[in-house]
Amino acid sequence: MKKANLSRQILYLLLVVFVLLPRSSMAISQDSFDLKAAFTYNFAKFTQWPESRLNTPSAWKICFFGNQYRDSFMGLAKKKLVTQSITAIQLSETSQIEQCDVVFIDANSRDLTRRLFLAVDNKPILTVSDISGFAVQGGMIEIVEKDKRLFFNINIKVLEASGLDISSQVLKLALEVKR
Amino acid sequence: MLKLKMTFYSALFVFSASSTAIAADSDSLDLSLQELMNVEVTSVSKQKQPLSNSPAAIYVVTSESIRRSGATSIPQALRDVPGLHVAQIDSQKWAIGSRGFNGRYNNKLLVLMDGRTLYSPAFSGVYWEVQDTLMADIERIEVIRGPSAALWGANAVNGVINIITKHSADTLGGYGELGAGDYEQGFAGFRYGSTLSDKVTSRVYLKGHERDSFELDLNDLESDLLVPFADAGKDNSWQHLQLGGRIDIQLETDTSLTLSSDFYTSKMQQAPNIASTEAPLYRNYYTDEVKSDGFNLLSKYTKALSATSEYSVQTYYDYANRDENLYGLSSETFDVDFQHQLIIGQNHNVVWGLGYRYIQDELGSSPILESSEASSTNTDLWSAFISDEIMLVKDELWLTLASRFEQNDYTGFEVQPNIRLRWQLDTRNSVWTSIARAVRTPSRLENNISANALNIPPSDVAPLVKVWVSGNDNFESEEMVSYEIGYRFIPASQWSFDTTVFYNDYGKLRSVSESDSTIDFSTFPNYISQYVLFGNSLDGYNYGVELSSLWVATNALQLRANYSFIQSEFGGSLNQNTDAPEHMLSTIIDWNITDDIDVNFVWRFIDNTNVISQNGTSMKTIPSYHSVDIGLRWMVTPDVSLSAFGKNLLHPTHLEYEGESLQFPYRVGPSYFVKATLSF
Numbered sequence: 001m002k003k004a005n006l007s008r009q010i011l012y013l014l015l016v017v018f019v020l021l022p023r024s025s026m027a028i029s030q031d032s033f034d035l036k037a038a039f040t041y042n043f044a045k046f047t048q049w050p051e052s053r054l055n056t057p058s059a060w061k062i063c064f065f066g067n068q069y070r071d072s073f074m075g076l077a078k079k080k081l082v083t084q085s086i087t088a089i090q091l092s093e094t095s096q097i098e099q100c101d102v103v104f105i106d107a108n109s110r111d112l113t114r115r116l117f118l119a120v121d122n123k124p125i126l127t128v129s130d131i132s133g134f135a136v137q138g139g140m141i142e143i144v145e146k147d148k149r150l151f152f153n154i155n156i157k158v159l160e161a162s163g164l165d166i167s168s169q170v171l172k173l174a175l176e177v178k179r
Numbered sequence: 180m181l182k183l184k185m186t187f188y189s190a191l192f193v194f195s196a197s198s199t200a201i202a203a204d205s206d207s208l209d210l211s212l213q214e215l216m217n218v219e220v221t222s223v224s225k226q227k228q229p230l231s232n233s234p235a236a237i238y239v240v241t242s243e244s245i246r247r248s249g250a251t252s253i254p255q256a257l258r259d260v261p262g263l264h265v266a267q268i269d270s271q272k273w274a275i276g277s278r279g280f281n282g283r284y285n286n287k288l289l290v291l292m293d294g295r296t297l298y299s300p301a302f303s304g305v306y307w308e309v310q311d312t313l314m315a316d317i318e319r320i321e322v323i324r325g326p327s328a329a330l331w332g333a334n335a336v337n338g339v340i341n342i343i344t345k346h347s348a349d350t351l352g353g354y355g356e357l358g359a360g361d362y363e364q365g366f367a368g369f370r371y372g373s374t375l376s377d378k379v380t381s382r383v384y385l386k387g388h389e390r391d392s393f394e395l396d397l398n399d400l401e402s403d404l405l406v407p408f409a410d411a412g413k414d415n416s417w418q419h420l421q422l423g424g425r426i427d428i429q430l431e432t433d434t435s436l437t438l439s440s441d442f443y444t445s446k447m448q449q450a451p452n453i454a455s456t457e458a459p460l461y462r463n464y465y466t467d468e469v470k471s472d473g474f475n476l477l478s479k480y481t482k483a484l485s486a487t488s489e490y491s492v493q494t495y496y497d498y499a500n501r502d503e504n505l506y507g508l509s510s511e512t513f514d515v516d517f518q519h520q521l522i523i524g525q526n527h528n529v530v531w532g533l534g535y536r537y538i539q540d541e542l543g544s545s546p547i548l549e550s551s552e553a554s555s556t557n558t559d560l561w562s563a564f565i566s567d568e569i570m571l572v573k574d575e576l577w578l579t580l581a582s583r584f585e586q587n588d589y590t591g592f593e594v595q596p597n598i599r600l601r602w603q604l605d606t607r608n609s610v611w612t613s614i615a616r617a618v619r620t621p622s623r624l625e626n627n628i629s630a631n632a633l634n635i636p637p638s639d640v641a642p643l644v645k646v647w648v649s650g651n652d653n654f655e656s657e658e659m660v661s662y663e664i665g666y667r668f669i670p671a672s673q674w675s676f677d678t679t680v681f682y683n684d685y686g687k688l689r690s691v692s693e694s695d696s697t698i699d700f701s702t703f704p705n706y707i708s709q710y711v712l713f714g715n716s717l718d719g720y721n722y723g724v725e726l727s728s729l730w731v732a733t734n735a736l737q738l739r740a741n742y743s744f745i746q747s748e749f750g751g752s753l754n755q756n757t758d759a760p761e762h763m764l765s766t767i768i769d770w771n772i773t774d775d776i777d778v779n780f781v782w783r784f785i786d787n788t789n790v791i792s793q794n795g796t797s798m799k800t801i802p803s804y805h806s807v808d809i810g811l812r813w814m815v816t817p818d819v820s821l822s823a824f825g826k827n828l829l830h831p832t833h834l835e836y837e838g839e840s841l842q843f844p845y846r847v848g849p850s851y852f853v854k855a856t857l858s859f
Contacts, residue, residue, distance in 0.1 A: 030207050030218050030219070030220065035215060035218060035220060039215055042211070043212075067232075071672045075206075076208065093487075093522060094486045095486055095487045095522045097486065098486075110346060114433045114435060114481065114482070114489060115433075115483040115487070115489055116486075117432040117433055117483075118433050118483050121486075131348075132346075132349055133380065136377040137378065137432065138432035145220060148817065149216060149217070150218075169212075173212055
């Protein structure tokens with residue numbers, strides 16, 4: 001009987017641990033994969049797209065690389081951008097980039113950046129990445145993690161060369177803007 | 180009792196309810212940019228498995244899992260990879276094998292670090308003890324079981340282990356670690372990474388450790404070795420110091436250059452035994468201090484020509500020196516590789532390449548080795564490969580045809596073709612299959628070195644006989660044809676399964692046959708020498724299943740289970756260990772108790788392991804064992820962490836493996852260490 005009491009105490013203790021501890025960390029924290037997808041969506045929202053693109057009646061194509069971001073980006077399909085719906089497309093090769101309006105390339109795909117820059121080649125394709133150094137090396141927006149929060153750097157020179165522009169509100173929020 | 184159960188279930192219910200609340204909590208897509216910037220990133224987010232699409236039995240050890248496991252060396256980081264048998268021989272020595280053929284000198288596994296081969300071609304095998312880097316700077320370790328010779332080259336027979344370090348842009352700032360325990364008597368590591376300009380990043384690191392001896396238990400010794408040598412082999416401690424650095428330069432938006440270099444020096448105690456001419460044992464046991472050092476310099480230039488075409492040129496120089504009483508061996512390797520990837524049309528993804536490797540080695544004086552060639556020899560290796568991945572049905576069916584062609588000095592021209600098929604049934608199911616041929620080319624030992632393996636005591640009618648095992652020009656490459664089928668299943672985003680079934684058919688395996696020997700009487704009547712030649716008369720097969728599964732239960736809890744099964748059938752020979760543990764099982768639990776505290780728990784079971792006994796004349800079975808590793812980490816501040824690790828717990832000291840003859844067996848036992856890290 002004494003043993004049963006002890007097990008019960010252990011179970012209560014476990015209950016306390018399970019219920020309290022995970023909750024304490026739950027408040028406003030989010031999975032970084034989902035957050036980066038949300039950032040990418042917001043960047044697309046505040047981008048001034050060329051007239052020709054806005055007049056084209058087709059869904060916005062937001063592309064990403066790799067399996068790991070699949071769930072996070074597929075969630076974008078329920079959103080809209082301007083008046084069009086969004087299609088999330090998983091890429092495996094840089095040759096598929098031309099169809100995209102936005103490309104998110106994650107840190108696991110650093111080796112693809114050289115070809116990515118050649119593929120984008122001043123076309124109006126918004127490039128977003130969490131690869132460190134992305135914005136100074138030829139990319140447009142680099143997501144940076146700092147003190148458990150996400151920030152971003154913008155390379156306005158590359159953006160403008162591609163015929164894109166980004167809202168000044170976004171520029172104000174950027175950590176660094178490279179001109 | 181019923182009440183107890185109720186309490187338990189309600190606890191479980193509350194637990195699962197609280198975890199789903201995280202997901203339903205809020206949709207980050209509804210937040211503004213400013214709001215998003217205020218959201219905290221879960222300190223350890225889901226370790227989403229970078230599930231590979233490649234049609235091969237591949238498993239990736241991530242930097243996160245290395246960190247959590249507390250691995251202080253590369254072999255430790257490989258411990259729970261499915262299908263890989265990782266066993267410690269003594270404080271410094273390891274046997275790592277995939278699909279059989281394990282051993283200290285396992286010669287069927289190709290190991291690379293950032294494209295530089297760590298496989299020692301002069302003396303078959305990988306000296307795991309001197310393959311090191313700052314563990315925190317490893318980006319990932321890709322382990323491919325089965326042959327990948329078509330891409331990676333000869334000796335990638337039973338697997339390839341590819342250690343990839345982080346880009347220097349990902350290791351900016353300072354990092355220091357300091358730790359100590361019982362086996363890990365003390366270790367320290369330091370790295371500093373800096374941005375030299377917009378386009379240039381770099382890092383330098385320094386690390387060192389001192390590790391204690393493993394225990395020698397007299398029960399593990401064969402009776403004829405027992406009496407005189409109880410004390411000979413106690414010390415197998417180990418000191419290691421290493422430093423290195425890396426620079427990454429972006430020359431143009433489409434061109435990059437990486438330079439890296441490492442230097443190490445290592446001092447290891449061991450107790451070898453060698454054939455001797457002295458009665459009564461005709462074997463000499465002694466203690467020895469091994470000194471080993473090495474240096475390498477690597478450069479890799481990569482240029483994209485278009486969105487669909489990119490080439491790279493990699494060159495490296497590698498110097499490795501090992502100095503022990505048994506033998507001294509140093510080698511210098513110069514290697515240059517060109518590789519070009521291009522996508523042709525919609526359906527062809529082609530990679531081709533050319534390579535040249537020059538190796539110069541120097542065999543030092545040795546009481547038991549002699550070479551029919553000069554002490555210093557050099558070899559040339561030329562290679563070319565091509566691989567074409569053809570998409571047969573859009574986004575559904577891919578066929579890969581590949582082959583490698585090599586010209587080496589010992590066996591001439593070798594062709595290693597491979598055909599692979601991948602079928603993506605839907606987003607959740609994929610199947611792949613492969614047929615590949617791979618060869619294991621001879622080492623210098625098997626070509627022109629004779630080793631005095633044992634001496635037969637003199638008798639009334641005959642003098643002492645020195646028995647030499649001799650490498651020779653007729654020794655050919657070992658061959659293997661492998662058949663594999665794999666299936667990957669993702670029933671839900673939190674679940675994944677990866678399984679492979681294989682059948683390997685081996686031919687021309689190394690043998691030693693007394694019928695193929697010559698006797699030298701020139702030293703009669705003092706002694707005579709019998710030279711037994713290496714041959715290629717063995718063959719056999721093995722088959723098995725490997726399974727790996729991952730369940731991401733919540734943001735805070737993740738479970739992984741890995742299992743492998745193997746059966747083998749080989750013609751009886753003691754020349755190399757063809758066997759592997761029949762069953763290996765490990766489960767790994769990662770739990771983030773809070774945002775700042777996480778736990779890593781590993782339970783593993785390794786079945787009976789057959790090894791070649793110390794006298795080299797019979798097989799010996801090391802009993803199965805299970806063990807538990809526990810790691811606990813507390814992030815004191817975002818930049819400071821304290822952690823404690825227990826290794827090989829809940830099982831008494833036991834043998835994991837015995838090195839091929841020449842060595843005493845040592846026991847692996849429970850150990851612990853604590854560690855502090857600081858980032859700045």
